[in-house]
Amino acid sequence: MKAYETYLLDRAKVEGNHQLATYRRLGGYKALEKVLKGGLTPAQVVDEVKRSGLRGRGGAGFSTGMKWSFMPDVAKDPRPRYLAINADESEPGTCKDRVLMERDPHGLVEGSLIAAYAIQAKAVYIYVRGEYRLPHDRVAAAIQEARAAQLVGQHILGSDFSCEVFMHKGAGAYICGEETGLMESLEGKRGHPRQKPPFPAQSGLWNSPTTVNNVETVFNAPFIVERGAAWHAAIGTANSKGNFLCGISGHVNRPGVYELPFGVTAREILEDKAGGVWKGRQLKAWFPGGSSCALLKGADIDVVLDHDSLRARGSSLGTAAMIMMDDQTSMARVMEVIARFYEHESCGQCSQCREGTQWLSQIFHRIAHGRGQADDIDTLESLAKGMAPGKTICALSDAAAIPTLSAVRLFKDELIACIREQRDPLAAPAPKYATVGAH
Ligand SMILES: Cc1cc2nc3c(=O)[nH]c(=O)nc-3n(C[C@H](O)[C@H](O)[C@H](O)COP(=O)(O)O)c2cc1C
Ligand code: SF4
Structure with a gap:
């Protein structure tokens, strides 16, 4: 860098x-x-x-x-x-x-x-x-x-x-x-x-x-x-000026908040600041700016971090909070957690958001827990399209729909495999509990 x-x-x-x-x-x-x-x-x-x-x-x-x-x-x-x-x-x-x-x-x-x-x-x-x-x-x-x-x-x-x-x-x-x-x-x-x-x-x-x-x-x-x-105005790129604070978290060696000028690449932040992906693993997916923006694949790590470059990749800079996920991460589980967050936080005024976030949460939950149904991917897609963009009072509905659409677009095969096999091949093994009298 x-x-x-x-x-x-x-x-x-x-x-x-x-x-x-x-x-x-x-x-x-x-x-x-x-x-x-x-x-x-x-x-x-x-x-x-x-x-x-x-x-x-x-x-x-x-x-x-x-x-x-x-x-x-x-x-x-x-x-x-x-x-x-x-x-x-x-x-x-x-x-x-x-x-x-x-x-x-x-x-x-x-x-x-x-x-x-x-x-x-x-x-x-x-x-x-x-x-x-x-x-x-x-x-x-x-x-x-x-x-x-x-x-x-x-x-x-x-x-x-x-x-x-x-x-x-x-x-x-x-x-x-x-x-x-x-x-x-x-x-x-x-x-x-x-x-x-x-x-x-x-x-x-x-x-x-x-x-x-x-x-x-x-x-x-x-x-x-x-x-x-x-x-x-002399710092940064054409339409993104100055330094910004980037919070990088998830599967990295040195998570933290770093100051960078617009125009550095995501790889530079990941490798030079955050010490790379942990445990010697590969990067599978990442959010460039918090959970409300579209997911990107690990292969997109050379993208320049600024408003225009991320928009060109179909995502956004958001709050510049990079969440990094390694190659052992289950995307069904990631989306289950995220969808549950938006379901919990929806204020309930708009039906698309109130009902939509509940359905996204339920569907990702059943996919991640081996009970996915054949038409779940299509349902996720049509639900999310009905929730965004700009169809509701505020952008929380969009914030739930955008990562969903990106997960379905980028990780469809993985989600379909969870449904077909009725289990999540990447799910962490269930913890083994000692039962009474089993010594
Ligand atoms: C659901 C939701 C949550 C938000 N949370 C925050 C937040 O915690 N902090 C924040 O600065 N902006 C948040 N925003 C964006 C704000 O609505 C607003 O755009 C921002 O505070 C404007 O500040 P800025 O122009 O300085 O970026 C949120 C937007 C939405 C839709
Ligand atoms: S879109 Fe915003 S206002 Fe509408 S229900 Fe969701 S959180 Fe409430």
Whole structure:
């Protein structure tokens, strides 16, 4: 792998960086100072981020500057405006935001404040996955320290900009990571996604203009403000700019969260960072960006990791959470586990999703447990096609359908063999239990 400049995880590696003194010693809050004391207007910050080519890291990869520019004109719309930070991080395989919150919480606070300034939000709500206790506590402590140092609250750094930052804990529901489910939950209601339009920028939290951004997305803002749009736009590939955090997990020697520039290949990450497939085995299949994107075969490992290259392979970058599976993995079992997750997490508002996820789960379960039926593959395919794309209120239905369609396309023979033999040849042998009196 070619040498490259890192910045996202540099401070995270320094002991004590979660505390304000260390963060400041490492240059923290300089970008916020540049914005507020250097006289940058909100429109200039939006423009800088637009020109940097930064794209959202929450899964969809939408242009961040463009999203910020969708907020209505302050002069024409007097409603309060909000920024919601999506720290729900519940997509299977994804664990990058956790590292940022635990080890660089002030980086998130500073990034959130710059984003809030750009969209002229009067408050930031950081919605944290309920199971993330340490990340929650670290960010909450950072907010307190920042408030005491006049970095949060009224007249930040003596400027005209005032902004409060609040934390909110989720309660373990994946659907509350979907941006409109998140807003419902923040408002104290059940996390049921809302029909769009209206989009959050028009009518979000408490019917006011709202921007929802992922943790890693806003974490990038201080670097862009300090070093400039051109610096950021010079890293990466044509339509995917900057460095990104890749969480690689599954059957690898060194799972973890690594910082990489867009444009590296998946093989480079697997071999140079994660130490290759474990136990000397071969790679059979992998998810490039969490369990909601289409599976790829092991042979596709030389694909470049960026939005365009993965789309060209029929998958997507998602949250850049690579889940690697070795050649002894049962795809029926993998899909059984994934389908059960989506069945459990569907909020039930849309019939395609509520019924579809249940059926996918039941069918993969029976295939994996030697009770598959002759027409199961066709049923899986027609069910998944009825669930996506864009047929439901939110994209959870798509998230269940997309991996299903890829599994049926890429591993049909293996699934058919499970049905024909009425057993899963790759299933782990059943554990042997000693029975009473069998000594
Ligand atoms: C079911 C579902 C779950 C999601 N979970 C998350 C999540 O945990 N974190 C996140 O940032 N985005 C999640 N998203 C994407 C958000 O809806 C939204 O696109 C994202 O927060 C926007 O931030 P960005 O533009 O900075 O990427 C989820 C989407 C869906 C459909
Ligand atoms: S697609 Fe599924 S999770 Fe999303 S709103 Fe409809 S039922 Fe709920």
